[in-house]
Amino acid sequence: MPLPGPIDPPARLLMGPGPITADPRVLRAMSAQLVGQYDPYMTQVMAEVQELYRGVFETANPQTLLIDSTARGAIEAALVSIVSPGDRVLVPIMGRFGHLLAEIAGRSGAEVHTLDVPWGRVAEIDAIAAAMERVRPRVLAMVHGDTSTTMMQPFEGLRELCDRFDCLLYADVTATLGGNPFPVDGWGVDAATAGLQKCLGGPSGSAPATFSPRAVEAIEARRSIEAGIRVEGDPVAAAPIRSNYFDLAMIFDYWGPRRLNHHTEATTMLYGAHECARLVLDQGLAAYQERHALHGAAMLAGVEGLGLEVYGDRAHKMANIVGVVIPEGVDGEAVRGALLEEWGIEIGTSFGPLAGRVWRIGTMGYNARRDAVLTTLAALEAVLRAQGHAVPTVGGVEAAGECYVNAGDGSPA
């Protein structure tokens, strides 16, 4: 074949469920040159990343670090390192990513029990309590915000429940961290894993994660050190963690003062993760979350202003994404195609029972911005009309604009 040309992507406004348009400041940080794995500067940046993500996760956990994979890999790192084969794991499932937790726990050898919640709803604490009473799980694994349905699971009360059953609490916060409150210590979460490509405004490929002392204890009990670098006196676990790459005990050593060689840290992704967290904390975590609440509310108002129905339980919607019921007679994929091809705007479809029934429109990270919201609504209106679906003229843009005015954030659109 002739040599392909250099990377030169078309202009896109990514308003789907993520990945979204990366913040240019993150891409700039990622263009910095590499240093060696044991360079003092590398050690400094890794330590800064740990401290930065303690801020983002609202935790004092010493074991706060990055997993060198996409968000999915970090879920696996948490579960395969904590769950011993045969352990019971309870997974409430309210969408696609609950299924994913169940599947990853299952592959880790867990005896998986699920609590099935109708899509578009969240799990009730009483139902979780009843399931825990029945299952007596070692780990309660929950998705915080499931982008497949846009629902966000309340975590209040889960710690008390877990304490009652001596159970560890794991949360997948990939889609919510930064854009919605998730105080790890405040809610007593033992392990939480995320990704950069949603509210944090970076590309996929590095996954922030944090582990409580309770989780660390469970992981340390399964520690082993690989033969190639083991020295006299190092422990050899009876039942080592099944994965080497996702062995958190070894990853803790790599990030810890021993700096024991494990993988070769993905330096460019590390730089990106560093900048993502800096942007959050520079604005201030609360302000960063409020920004997501504002632009999410504006998008929701705009969608309703266009006469479209919002999917799911409004009381438990994530701030950074809205599900839109595709109106009767409208070809959802044709609308998505026209938005992409004519306007350069991407919105999402959904999975499983919601495929072809619901669009998902995100307002997160770099794209939690007024211009991005208004542009998307104007484009959606035009495309719906072109597809023969009657919509109120500038109804979406006006409704969103009103939201901004009410928030004291600018003049009407």
Next chain:
Amino acid sequence: MPLPGPIDPPARLLMGPGPITADPRVLRAMSAQLVGQYDPYMTQVMAEVQELYRGVFETANPQTLLIDSTARGAIEAALVSIVSPGDRVLVPIMGRFGHLLAEIAGRSGAEVHTLDVPWGRVAEIDAIAAAMERVRPRVLAMVHGDTSTTMMQPFEGLRELCDRFDCLLYADVTATLGGNPFPVDGWGVDAATAGLQKCLGGPSGSAPATFSPRAVEAIEARRSIEAGIRVEGDPVAAAPIRSNYFDLAMIFDYWGPRRLNHHTEATTMLYGAHECARLVLDQGLAAYQERHALHGAAMLAGVEGLGLEVYGDRAHKMANIVGVVIPEGVDGEAVRGALLEEWGIEIGTSFGPLAGRVWRIGTMGYNARRDAVLTTLAALEAVLRAQGHAVPTVGGVEAAGECYVNAGDGSPA
């Protein structure tokens, strides 16, 4: 804590065993903005990456793709997807990374048998044959170039051996791909995995990999599709692959025409991997390898010109790295420290039995360059002298320069 400043690394010339200084063209490619996971441009770049790496691996394997992890993760993806628990795996060990293969195979549930080779040597084909006769492995897993010792294992004859025992052949080519010949189809290799951070001139965090039809068949037999996106008629494996993230059957589907959602591709790393391969094939694979041979030879000559002893079996040395025996009375870490602090140059130490005994100096990817070689030799000479070790004046630089003259590549230094 006060907010840390932005990423701003010190200037470094990374002449260790890798990661090495990234090619600025790769970093520029990685600064491009993201597109959506199902954008036509994304599909195009993924298809181009597959074809580009077929060129780099010298293979026609349809299943040539990236694993979203560092090189270590790709080793795990290959082994955990191919090896069923209880399978016998034979691992010749000639250095630290052989131990790593054995450990990853073990964690994947394999019955691991090793063939221990003295460090600084490679495995003899007769010894491998005898071990295969004894073990009857399902998989022969070998490191091609083990940076811990700088040794490169010959692969000629291994295919015939594997055919005789109906065995799959896996190779870890992390440290050699691009800088040393490794014709996957020519040598009949069933699975090979690499990384970007050595001869390919990129950062760690994405791992090119290729799988023969024979390997794909073994993997497909273990296929399962996760519940969240499973549809009627999809198969459910009796003994699914233990990892979800590294389940190659699902990763094949993600890269294949079905584009079935798995992880969220690390787009920025994808862009980088694309450019790495483009740089190799733009120069031409043979010329790219010859460049590594030339600068590797120059560094070796330079090291000897300084009166230093080269470590290991010269006949089987990797082109892109040289092991240097730390002279009696010289503090190896003090030399490395002075090189880094005073000259901004990083060279490597080694592991296990070679820690403190051997330096490792790389000449690969972007740093397979005359100026990088000469600068490193000049700095090493000055630092050794400053540490009280007598070395011939400009002996290293001159010897390397002679190498370039003999190769018709420039005037004497």
